[in-house]
Amino acid sequence: MSWPPHPRLRGQVLGYRGCRLGMEVPRRRLELPVDVVTMFLGFGEPLRVQGAGTHAMPPSTVISLLAGPHEGAVIGEHAGRMCGIEVSMTSLAAFTLFGLPVDQLTNRIVDLTEPHGFPAPVAAGALAALPDWPERFARLDELLLARLDTGPTWSPQVEHLWRRLRLSRGRLAVSALAADVGWSGRHLESRFRQQLGLPPKRLARILRLQNALRMLTAGNRPLAQIAVDSGYYDQAHLGTDFKALTSCTPAQFRRIRAETPAMQALLTDRLAGHVTSAPLLAH
Template sequence: MVPTDTLHVTRHTSALGSMETVSAPPHPALAPLIHSYLGYDERTLAPLRRREVATGSITVIIGFSAIRVWSPRDARYGPGSTSSFVAGLHGGPAIVEHDGRQAGIQLDLTPLGAYTLLGLPLVEIADRVVHLEDLPGWDAGALVDRLQDAPDWSARFAFLDRVLVRRREMGPDPLPEVARCWDLLVASAGRIEVAALARETGWSRRHLGARFRETLGLPPKTVARLLRFRHAVELLDDPLRSWAEIAADAGYYDQAHFNRDFKAFAGCTPGAYLGSRLPGGGFAS
């Protein structure tokens, strides 16, 4: 069992309805691969659509209720109904809708962790939302049933630990050169040049781009832009910073450059994002 003193419970209500979340750290063997476990139960007075901005994580949802989710960048897929899915690295926002209730567990995997735990090159799910049952080795129905039948969140997270530790032991490891480049991109919040990454590996920029895209789903230049954007989103909560200061601190040439990238990854301007954020994440769409 996951110790109950490691669980963090948050509850809030608003004009939209109520949300309860329960978070916990994963097993220590999974710590480099998974940011967190997050259980959630959201109930709203009416159907709700939220836009989720692009992140530097691979999101896995193990859902206990049906929702509709899709990526506007992936024209092959519309708002199909699902309960459990994986969203690869995205160069833009994704849309999530539910009819008044959504509940389940969210796993935020690092891209390197997703490569190992999902057991496939992430280029296969980049800019896509894929049903969990369509991934090799995932029996989504049995997983959902087992988690729903568990007596509490501590037992659910403990079961996930066992499942994912086994997948960690069986999964592939990324090339060390790709792992090193990812670490450098994260440490610099996307401000390191691709040429410097190529020098670090001894590869050509072309070869680096191919290996990076195969493993993580997007080319290093796009990943760098994504990490700069995520850093900028974090800075938005500082009321003492001006837009120009946020743009400069996040590594943008100027505020116009900042606004263009923000619109690409969020689908709106920074001001619109701040003005429409929703409880539980995302913003009104």
Template sequence: MVPTDTLHVTRHTSALGSMETVFAPPHPALATLIGPYCGYHEQLIAPLRRREVATPSITLIIGFAPLRVWSPHAPGYAPGPTTSFVAGLHDGPAIVEHDGYQSGVQIDLTPLGAYRLLGLPLGELGHRVVHLDDLPGWDVRELTDRLVSAPHWAARFAYLDEILLDRLDRGPEPSPEVTRCWDLLAAGAGRIGITELARETGWSRRHLGARFRETVGLPPKAVARVLRFGHALALLDGADPPRSWADVAIEAGYYDQAHFNRDFKALAGCTPSVYLGSRLAGGGFEG
């Protein structure tokens, strides 16, 4: 059982509705592969449309109510209405829509964690959303029934530990070369060249790109771009008082502010000013 004192609960109520989120750390054996479990319950007075920016993680949603996820930048990123799905790495924003009610669990997996836990090469998930039912070895009906019928969030998260630990025992191991490349990219927030990565593995750039994409979902250059963008978001969100765009661009590893602005628009679907204004307003980041 997940100790109740490790749960972190937040609640927000306004004229538009209510939102509850419950976070808890996974089992220690999973801690380097996935982020905290996030249970959520959202009840609004009107349908919601929210833009989600590109991130360097694979999102697994086990939902208790239908929603729709799509992207104007990726034709394969549109499974239709779904409850439980996996969203692979993508280098553009996605749109999430629901009718005003949403509840379930979100798990953010590292690419190497997803490779070990999901049961398929992540090259099949790049720029795509896939129904969890369509992935090998997932019984979504039983999984959802167990989560819904659990008496509380601690029990739900303990059951997810059980499921994921079993999959970890049976899952594949990524190659040491791909693991090394991911570690270098993540440690440097994308600020490392592909030539240097190839030299670290002893592979050609072409072979590195193919193997990395098969395991992670996108080629190294695209992943580096998303990681650099994520570092820029962290600098923006954590700055008090706000930092200049030029300072953020330089520290995040962009050539100049124009390069920063182009990448930001491509990966977030809006300008840095619009993004930051939405975050400071405390509301959902809507498209």
């Protein structure tokens, strides 16, 4: 069940998603790089997460987690049973709600059962005890609003530049961003790392990938055209970057997404406007 956050949170907290799965087979998904931070508050069933391809990240088994911005694909799997609430938020929201520099979360999966700036285990247990999803979402609103009012405030200049970079789909030069607010390139990079988790060039790389993914999954447009329209030098550049960030080629990804009706039934992108996932066969 999807649910909008409180009006004061909207625009930075992107949505809540309550899920309860009771499948008879394990489920594996390839999770792709996005410029979003994800918190999952689990109600008891473990998730196993590991890096895919060359994305070096040791395997971990968690119930509740915080996933920062990732520059490579991640494989998530569970035994077929899962229950909990997923909260998608911008990196700016994470900076305020968790009260820490976002680059401390970059390319990491944080186990929220360990001590952290946000009392996620308490929240997960309290949410699980409530009788239905609307009450859980309302309680989650209360928790996040309290953090919004007490956490550090993100920079309006960083928010402005992040929105410009997103609107350009990662095609604005760093020099143009810095000139817009009168910052040096070094200061711009420092503020982006602190509040967005990545410097502008690396964030732009993810935005270009997401634009290519949207076109790749929207039809049969030639890869050479997708490359040009997404800001890559040519098809070879698209292929190299795509493989590095997703662990597969554009053609392989197309096949994975459209392989069989059974796979289509498993497919749900987690966030509107983003291509976040692809189903994988369980081992």
